[in-house]
Amino acid sequence: MSKVILVTGGSSGIGKSIGDYLTEKGYTVFGSSRNPSRTTQSSFPLVALDVTDENSIQQCVEEVVFKAGKIDVLINNAGVGITGPIEETPEHEIHKAFQTNLYGPIAMIKAVLPHMRKQRNGLIINVTSIAGYMGLPYRGIYSATKGALELVTEAMRMEVKDFGVKMTNVAPGDFATNIAAGRYHAPLLENSPYNAPYGQTLSLMNDHVDQGGDPIKMAQKVHEIIETSNPRIHYKVGAFMQKFSIVLKRLLPDKMYEKLLSNHYKL
Template sequence: MHKPKVVLITGASSGLGKATGEFLAARGYRVYGTARNPSRYPDFKSFPLLAMDVQQEESVSHAVNALLSREGRIDILVNNAGVGITGPMEETPYEAVCNAMETNFHGPLRVMQAVLPAMREQGSGMVLNVTSIAGYMGLPFRGVYSASKGALEIASEAYRMEVRPFGICVTTLAPGDYATNIAAGRFHSPLREGSAYYESYGKSLELMNTHVKDGGDPTQVARAVYRILSSRNPKVHYTVGSPLQRLSVRLKQLLPDTWYERLLRNHYKL
């Protein structure tokens, strides 16, 4: 009888991470999630939560070592922890830019560096990096977020080729907009009276919040993760979202840059 696979999901106290963890646990996986401060979720019963701050190397190592001590192996890593950020590129405080990159890009790399030696030793493993459809294009007033997720997409391609000889697979899943609490925790550059971007940023901010509020069910992402984990030969990249969001990625590949830019400007009324 096969032992259930051990899954580590970062940022799993709510949203896509929690939905994915619950979905996998119901299908026999041994799921462990992470949160910066698990004590803030005293009623959380879905699966064990380990303390991990992906911005802190020591915190990452401690959580990974604790899980390895408990289970002896990590079969699957789902790098899901992330933060939202909006604002005009010119006016976004650089400290906020660095914070987003630390969580959305450097964070997953830290966790991979901590987990990969154990996967290499066991001769198998899968890393699924959760990116974003926004990472395929430079979205106005979400440029920092797009850049952080786009960087993870590209780094994952390189990682995938490097670790393949060790029996480890790296892939990415880029969700569109889903009904989660990311908007509540997102860093918003303030809408400043007198700013050159006051009108255009204000309209775009309303549009972005509406997209998240009216977003899909996070269980769709959980199902997509499950399908990928069940695949014999996972692809390099996957997307999940509304037909229009997934089409936007394809159009980006097919259309001349200026045509695609015009579509985005029309969408954001710029």
């Protein structure tokens, strides 16, 4: 019997790439979307899910368990982007980002754990971001949400290991997806003291996404993790310099590393 996999945010981008790839490999895959009816092309079924709604989360998990009998792997992929000077980012947008990128994945984990504990087996893969390893200018809130999920994973994997449940993070760098289109951008205000540097950084970030790698690399890494008997705590997927930037942060003095980031973003 094939493993049953639930991928949140499976209607586009990295999530769809993961779902398509795992379906090709013979897994039973369910994706999720807030509006499944709007997705016309998918190699795997989509279940309605809003990760900011507790009832929606419970209904999604119950539907997958009812249809497939179990959930072997949860891939917490659903997320939102957010950019802007923190001073000028509306509070409700900050809350929304944390609700989707941190509280939502935690709620999904809570919903699947009773089923995995009953099975004495399960794997939870949290899709974070290389941006979560550093405070990036004009992406500070996004970095904070993803960095927090990394730490939550580090803690929870020790809490659930006695149940036969494994947990890991996989942090992507820049990939060619539609994330920039759905990202919240704090508006470029003409009279803002941040206007010039924020506008310049925003343009650079969008270029990075447009020139990003093929998301199939994420799908291949997720497949590798699923097939690994004892997954590592952290995985990174991206261009060499993106992954190397994490190493540099560990090696360099704080202010030297900050200077490198500032130079990179021309700040």
